[in-house]
Amino acid sequence: MRYNEGGDLEHVPPPPLPSLTGAAAVPEGPFPGIAVSAIESTEVNPYADDSAAAGRGRQLFVAMNCTGCHGFQAKAGLMAPNLVDNYWRYGGSDVDVFSSIYNGRARGMPAWGAVLSHDQIWELVSYVRSLGGMTGPRLPGSLLEHPEKAQTPAPQNKRQP
Amino acid sequence: MAPPMTTVIRISDSARRGLTALLASIALSSACSAPRGDAAEADLAHREKDPGEWATQGSDYSLTRYSPLAKLDTSNVSGLRVAWTFSTGQVHGHEGTPLVVNDVMYIVTPFPDQAYALDLKKPGTVKWSYTPATNPWAEGVACCDVVNRGWAYADGKIVYNLLDDRTIALDAKDGHEVWETKLADVNRGITMTMAPLIVDGKVLVGNSGGEMGARGWIAALALSDGHQLWRAYTTGPDSDVKITAKTHNFYRNDQGKDLGVTSWPNDAWKHGGATVWGWISYDPELNLIYHGTSNPGPWNGDQRPGDNKWSSSIFARDPNTGEVRWAYQFTPHDMWDYDGVNENVLIDMADGGRTRKALVHFDRNGYGYTMDRATGEIIAVAPFVAQNWSTGIDRSTGAPVVVKEKGAHQGTVTNDICPSTSGGKDEEPSAYSPKTGLVYVPAINVCMNKGEHQVQYIAGTPYMGSNFPAVPAPGGFKGALIAWDPKTAKEVWSVKDTNYPLYSGVLTTGGDLVFYGTLDGWFRALDARSGRVLWQQQLGSGIIGGPMTYIGPDGKQYIAVLSGVGGVGGVYAKTPSAPPTGGMLYVFSL
Numbered sequence: 001m002r003y004n005e006g007g008d009l010e011h012v013p014p015p016p017l018p019s020l021t022g023a024a025a026v027p028e029g030p031f032p033g034i035a036v037s038a039i040e041s042t043e044v045n046p047y048a049d050d051s052a053a054a055g056r057g058r059q060l061f062v063a064m065n066c067t068g069c070h071g072f073q074a075k076a077g078l079m080a081p082n083l084v085d086n087y088w089r090y091g092g093s094d095v096d097v098f099s100s101i102y103n104g105r106a107r108g109m110p111a112w113g114a115v116l117s118h119d120q121i122w123e124l125v126s127y128v129r130s131l132g133g134m135t136g137p138r139l140p141g142s143l144l145e146h147p148e149k150a151q152t153p154a155p156q157n158k159r160q161p
Numbered sequence: 162m163a164p165p166m167t168t169v170i171r172i173s174d175s176a177r178r179g180l181t182a183l184l185a186s187i188a189l190s191s192a193c194s195a196p197r198g199d200a201a202e203a204d205l206a207h208r209e210k211d212p213g214e215w216a217t218q219g220s221d222y223s224l225t226r227y228s229p230l231a232k233l234d235t236s237n238v239s240g241l242r243v244a245w246t247f248s249t250g251q252v253h254g255h256e257g258t259p260l261v262v263n264d265v266m267y268i269v270t271p272f273p274d275q276a277y278a279l280d281l282k283k284p285g286t287v288k289w290s291y292t293p294a295t296n297p298w299a300e301g302v303a304c305c306d307v308v309n310r311g312w313a314y315a316d317g318k319i320v321y322n323l324l325d326d327r328t329i330a331l332d333a334k335d336g337h338e339v340w341e342t343k344l345a346d347v348n349r350g351i352t353m354t355m356a357p358l359i360v361d362g363k364v365l366v367g368n369s370g371g372e373m374g375a376r377g378w379i380a381a382l383a384l385s386d387g388h389q390l391w392r393a394y395t396t397g398p399d400s401d402v403k404i405t406a407k408t409h410n411f412y413r414n415d416q417g418k419d420l421g422v423t424s425w426p427n428d429a430w431k432h433g434g435a436t437v438w439g440w441i442s443y444d445p446e447l448n449l450i451y452h453g454t455s456n457p458g459p460w461n462g463d464q465r466p467g468d469n470k471w472s473s474s475i476f477a478r479d480p481n482t483g484e485v486r487w488a489y490q491f492t493p494h495d496m497w498d499y500d501g502v503n504e505n506v507l508i509d510m511a512d513g514g515r516t517r518k519a520l521v522h523f524d525r526n527g528y529g530y531t532m533d534r535a536t537g538e539i540i541a542v543a544p545f546v547a548q549n550w551s552t553g554i555d556r557s558t559g560a561p562v563v564v565k566e567k568g569a570h571q572g573t574v575t576n577d578i579c580p581s582t583s584g585g586k587d588e589e590p591s592a593y594s595p596k597t598g599l600v601y602v603p604a605i606n607v608c609m610n611k612g613e614h615q616v617q618y619i620a621g622t623p624y625m626g627s628n629f630p631a632v633p634a635p636g637g638f639k640g641a642l643i644a645w646d647p648k649t650a651k652e653v654w655s656v657k658d659t660n661y662p663l664y665s666g667v668l669t670t671g672g673d674l675v676f677y678g679t680l681d682g683w684f685r686a687l688d689a690r691s692g693r694v695l696w697q698q699q700l701g702s703g704i705i706g707g708p709m710t711y712i713g714p715d716g717k718q719y720i721a722v723l724s725g726v727g728g729v730g731g732v733y734a735k736t737p738s739a740p741p742t743g744g745m746l747y748v749f750s751l
Contacts, residue, residue, distance in 0.1 A: 062614060063617065064619065064622070065616060065617075065619055065622035065623050065624070065625070066622075067623075067625075067628075068372065068622060068623020068624075068625045069301075069622070069623055072628040078304060078305050078306060078729065078732065079301065079302075079303070079304060079623070080301070106297055106298070107297050107298075107300045107301050108297075108298055108299075108300050108301005108302055109301060110301075110621055110622060
């Protein structure tokens with residue numbers, strides 16, 4: 001996309017429209033050339049649906065001071081987002097959340113890859129998933145090409161009260 | 162530097178603006194008695210007395226937020242209308258107060274801390290703007306939204322703190338950087354959000370991070386080039402705190418050697434909080450500055466038995482050296498997040514035929530204190546909102562008498578503690594009118610259930626160990642604008658808000674008006690004597706900034722306030738009936 005460069009704009013193809021399924025279906029990052037994923041995008045959480053692992057994840061969630069930012073119930077604190085919903089700025093699949101914990105994120109999420117083992121990070125992922133939020137796995141290929149296949153539920157319009 | 166001629170020009174400016182001869186004579190006498198002859202200081206000392214301008218966050222060194230302007234008064238304020246507006250383009254909390262100097266208004270946004278100079282001769286137009294390259298990492302370690310509480314003017318410079326621990330000085334004429342000083346490292350969980358105070362050629366700044374295991378400090382930087390003149394810590398040995406032979410603490414509870422070490426287990430003071438994120442006031446005659454300190458770290462009090470000095474305290478210091486003249490701890494061994502950082506408003510009070518140099522402080526712990534600012538003695542004290550953590554202040558030791566059952570502890574939840582972690586009042590500053598003798602206090606009436614758990618210090622993460630959901634307080638209201646008599650420590654009247662705590666600053670004027678805003682966006686003018694609502698208007702977002710007033714180039718009196726909800730107040734404003742976030746400056750006139 002060259003819309004800042006001036007010149008002959010008529011021959012520049014228009015930018016793709018945002019996904020019909022909402023912003024969360026097109027997560028930010030990992031930024032090209034910045035984040036190095038520790039795992040393959042096809043990797044599966046070895047502790048999926050393991051409630052004991054989710055329990056160990058909860059202990060880590062408290063011990064690593066995650067509660068201070070994300071809230072004691074993980075429903076958002078003053079410093080960091082809600083983890084119990086389907087809106088995930090950096091992606092809400094198991095692999096995305098692993099990557100966010102491992103690498104950290106630019107606006108203040110610390111990188112835990114040097115402190116916690118892969119197993120411990122997967123336990124944290126299991127805990128967060130047990131809260132009922134997150135999204136399904138990312139599909140092969142771009143969601144922009146297949147918006148109908150997005151696993152993220154479309155955000156619902158809210159009218160209050 | 163401002164030559165003496167500048168003073169003369171400023172007075173003629175005031176005269177041109179149609180101010181009374183009386184006001185001009187006040188300005189003249191203050192200019193003649195400017196302290197210690199420093200030209201920059203004389204410039205600011207003069208400007209803070211010019212009611213047409215608003216040169217420092219609290220309107221003056223005493224932080225009264227009082228303006229003698231009286232063109233707007235109780236008889237005509239109902240005709241107030243929006244004159245012009247300006248969008249900041251930022252959606253975080255807008256906490257500061259606009260400054261007006263030489264027909265230019267200065268505002269600073271929340272992170273990334275952009276500065277704007279707005280030309281009042283062409284109202285609302287940008288004279289210059291400045292966008293610093295603020296480190297985005299700071300966003301993730303700022304406990305309570307990425308706010309900026311205020312900016313300062315002196316000697317042709319605009320000085321303020323960046324969230325990423327830099328203090329910068331800009332040329333007020335064109336916005337170019339004069340100097341920049343890095344004071345701390347965001348990776349250690351330290352940020353800077355407070356409003357600097359400029360005293361006698363020194364920029365006084367302090368740190369935030371009491372929720373992140375930071376260790377509190379206050380520093381003085383040279384206004385000329387930004388180099389550090391001194392730095393005093395708020396925990397640790399007396400030599401670090403700058404407690405010396407000249408320090409005389411009034412109360413027994415605050416007397417002893419190295420209490421900043423001995424009132425902590427092991428080396429816990431090194432991550433003990435007591436940060437300096439609130440307001441600083443200044444008495445040029447006593448040559449003392451006054452500032453408070455935050456909660457101790459971690460929040461879980463069971464991990465730090467002892468008084469935890471000097472958290473939740475007030476210091477009176479010599480601005481030249483940082484030396485402590487006196488200190489007093491409002492809340493020893495704080496278990497409730499009762500920071501002591503709220504403003505200390507300096508007032509001169511008639512007391513049995515003599516004038517007493519006092520200060521008034523409304524603490525997070527729910528007590529309103531009137532203290533002798535020369536000695537630190539309590540003159541009067543009483544709760545101003547619902548509180549149940551103590552039964553009173555022991556006037557012989559100075560320590561509060563704590564209700565054991567309302568402590569917060571590990572492995573258990575204590576219900577219905579009042580006030581909540583927001584305090585009976587947060588940092589949003591009150592105002593004092595010398596005309597009515599009353600202090601106008603933006604108060605919070607909320608309680609909490611609190612339970613603690615073990616926490617370890619991990620750099621750059623919250624050092625808290627606490628869960629603290631808010632619950633309703635007695636009285637059936639959440640916020641109140643309280644008119645308070647500082648002599649008797651009693652409420653005179655109040656305007657209660659059922660649904661929202663108050664998080665906006667207050668302005669009071671010579672026209673017997675009190676201005677303040679609410680979290681759901683109502684901006685109000687009250688009669689300063691009765692509390693009657695004389696005027697109100699719904700703004701685009703909730704109000705957590707401080708209102709101010711000035712005389713425009715056209716001679717009219719204007720009122721300005723930033724709307725843009727956020728900060729801790731933003732949590733309370735997440736209701737279906739409150740407007741959303743978004744920064745907008747509103748300027749009103751008749």
